[in-house]
Amino acid sequence: MVDPVTLAVIQAGLQQVCDEMDLTFSRAAFSPVIAEADDRSDGIYSAEDGSLIAQGSKGLPVFVGVMQFSTRTLIERIAAGVTAAPEPGDIYIVNDPYLGGTHLMDVRFAMPVWRQGRIWCWLSNTGHWPDTGGMVPGGFSASAISAEQEGLRLPPVKLFKKGVLDAEIWAIICSNIRVSDQRIGDVKAQASALMVGAERLAALLDRYGDGTVGAAVAQMRDLAARQMRAKLALIPEGRYRATAVIDSDGVVNAPLIIALAVTRAGERLVFDFSGSSLPCAGPMNSVRATTLSSVYLAVRHVFPDVPISAGAFEPLEVVGIEGTFLDAHYPRPVSGCAAEVSQRIAEAVFAALVQAIPDRVTAAPAGTSGNFGLGGTDPETGAGYVMYQISGGGYGGFAGGDGISNGCSTIGISKAPPVEIMEQKYPVLYRRYALHEGSGGAGQYRGGFGLDYEIELLRGMARASFVMDHGRVGPQGVLGGGDGAVNRVEIHRQGAPVLVPEHLSKAQDIVLQAGDRVRVRTPGGGGYGAPADRDPARVAEDLALGRYGTAEAARLWPGKP
Known part of the structure; x- marks a missing residue:
């Protein structure tokens, strides 16, 4: 000892x-x-x-x-x-x-x-x-x-x-x-x-x-x-159900469902994913290691003071993933598993546990890494390049406060690279880099705002690809809160209508010429609690700072300035 x-x-x-x-x-x-x-x-x-x-x-x-x-x-x-x-x-x-x-x-x-x-x-x-x-x-x-x-x-x-x-x-x-x-x-x-x-x-x-x-x-x-078991004792014994939705797999334009039932029985917490969607054709499958790790990280979000060690995972059991898209085997494509599916898994865990311990769990965060790849050859240098952009989004509201704006993804601490560095290394210009104001879901405590950025290709030709999510349904609010705004991707070409990808948040091999632009507005977090219970002073602050328009505020918080 x-x-x-x-x-x-x-x-x-x-x-x-x-x-x-x-x-x-x-x-x-x-x-x-x-x-x-x-x-x-x-x-x-x-x-x-x-x-x-x-x-x-x-x-x-x-x-x-x-x-x-x-x-x-x-x-x-x-x-x-x-x-x-x-x-x-x-x-x-x-x-x-x-x-x-x-x-x-x-x-x-x-x-x-x-x-x-x-x-x-x-x-x-x-x-x-x-x-x-x-x-x-x-x-x-x-x-x-x-x-x-x-x-x-x-x-x-x-x-x-x-x-x-x-x-x-x-x-x-x-x-x-x-x-x-x-x-x-x-x-x-x-x-x-x-x-x-x-x-x-x-x-x-x-x-x-x-x-x-x-x-x-x-x-x-x-x-x-032992510390994790002590934390689990704070969760009332019972079974808590939740779902999370993925826009599509990138090939079949239909949503994928993560069905989750969380059971606290004694010193164990069991996560049952039975009933989730079958393995999919496109790259939104998840391998077993990523699925289990997604559950572990979600629980760490809830109980962050438990030391990082294999022991912290011992009281956690994951079942029911066999035969679903959450347990992919070769040769299923999986490029979206770590950056996107993992965050939907965490969202399902949050949505289940907030029913049991609402004072410790937030509404859904933006839940997408905003994966944007751009590749080509810079005619100025003759060198090839591959640019990879990740982006933040809004966190969900929680008991006692609004969600963080432009926070990092649920799965990590990765932050978007500085604009200045990206413009030095690649033939691009950021025309816009701002908060996606108004994107937070309404609630007693509203969700944080996502990011609104626009990139212009300055030279040559390039190919753009996206694997993102929450373009169909925004991050879910809880306890009466509203959902956050959806992810929006647009391609702006000179003299041509704005292109919105068929799968909303997923597309590949989009050809860009010099002067074309890509605009991305990432999701805001879900709202926590009924909007009618929001402090009028917080509503007034949002309006005074231009975070929401007057008409929108009237819809979100009726009867309050």
């Missing part, structure tokens, strides 16, 4: 190791989506089964469970002789969604940490590469019907052998992705983050001893499990 003070210091030390890996990765990366948007995560995982020991506080929450599953799969494949056994200095690369992953653009590295001739733990990280091949620049193919159309799929292989980059494997990767000459910066950053982590972890182990740190890890897991 490790004494409480030493336990707290070791726990903070492990967290610091992960945070330093995160910072190293972002600061050394080439791509804006990693260097500026922080679409990455780092963690420490058990040598025995890959279970989560610690993860960076600045990493994407959706990767909390995903890297645990991918590391476990790697360990199992090594034990079975399918994947080559590790040696000191080896780093594995994998992006296969069906081996505990997300979509192909989320590329994972894993490196064993050796102590006295044996593996003490694994360090792993994930970075969103701007492109991994496939039908469209950026990988977000809205109408892919197979995994091969989405990009290069890598099983776990050694990219670094004894500390040296394998030139042959790297050549294979570069031959199958766009702007490959730019990826080496991200690869070196990703590997460097793991090496920094190994150095910092070795210092911690040297200071306290391998045995003491190992005992502390076991106590941390047990403590997290």
Whole structure:
């Protein structure tokens, strides 16, 4: 048994190791989506089964469970002789969604940490590469019907052998992705983050001893499990039902349904997705690892003070996903799983739990990452480029306050890259970048506002693709609150009518010429509580600041200024 003070210091030390890996990765990366948007995560995982020991506080929450599953799969494949056994200095690369992953653009590295001739733990990280091949620049193919159309799929292989980059494997990767000459910066950053982590972890182990740190890890897991069970006791026993709707799968223009029943019985919380839609033709399927991780991150939103550890997941059980689009198998396309489907899963969890503990759960957030890919060749430089844009949206209202405006996605802390950086790197000009005012759902506490941006292509020709959501139905309000505004995507061409994609929030291979513009208005959050109960002073403030027009306010809050 490790004494409480030493336990707290070791726990903070492990967290610091992960945070330093995160910072190293972002600061050394080439791509804006990693260097500026922080679409990455780092963690420490058990040598025995890959279970989560610690993860960076600045990493994407959706990767909390995903890297645990991918590391476990790697360990199992090594034990079975399918994947080559590790040696000191080896780093594995994998992006296969069906081996505990997300979509192909989320590329994972894993490196064993050796102590006295044996593996003490694994360090792993994930970075969103701007492109991994496939039908469209950026990988977000809205109408892919197979995994091969989405990009290069890598099983776990050694990219670094004894500390040296394998030139042959790297050549294979570069031959199958766009702007490959730019990826080496991200690869070196990703590997460097793991090496920094190994150095910092070795210092911690040297200071306290391998045995003491190992005992502390076991106590941390047990403590997290007990803390989560204590939190679950706050939920009244019973069964709570909710649904969430996905616009379409990008191929068949019909909604997909996530049906959820949450049951609190004793010390367990069971999430039953029976009755959800069948596997779909397009890329809005989700793999098992992403589905489970989406549930975990949703619960962490509700109980954020439970320490990040595999123990926190032990009281949570997910059932009923077999045979649905939430448990995709090869060759189902899955590019929308991590960025979009995961957020609909979290929305369903929120909608169920708000019935049980309304003081701890918000109305639905915007729930889309706003994936926008643009690829072409800049005639000024002759160089090819792949631009990837993510965007924020409104958070839902909650007991005691309005939702945040232009917050990051439900699944992570990723933020939109600075406009100035994007304009420097790509032949685009942002004509508009503002709040999507009026987009928050009405309520006693209204939803936050989404983002309204417009991008103009300055030079050459480019191909645009979108995989977004909430274009058909806005984020749902709760306890009498109104829904947030829907996601709106428009293509503005010179002398031509405005184009709205058939699937509203999903389209691919839209050809843009110089002077064409893309305008996106992301959703606002859902409203919380009856609009009639809103404080008149809050209504007056919204009107005075121009957040809502007078006519709209009269509709939303009748009888109040």
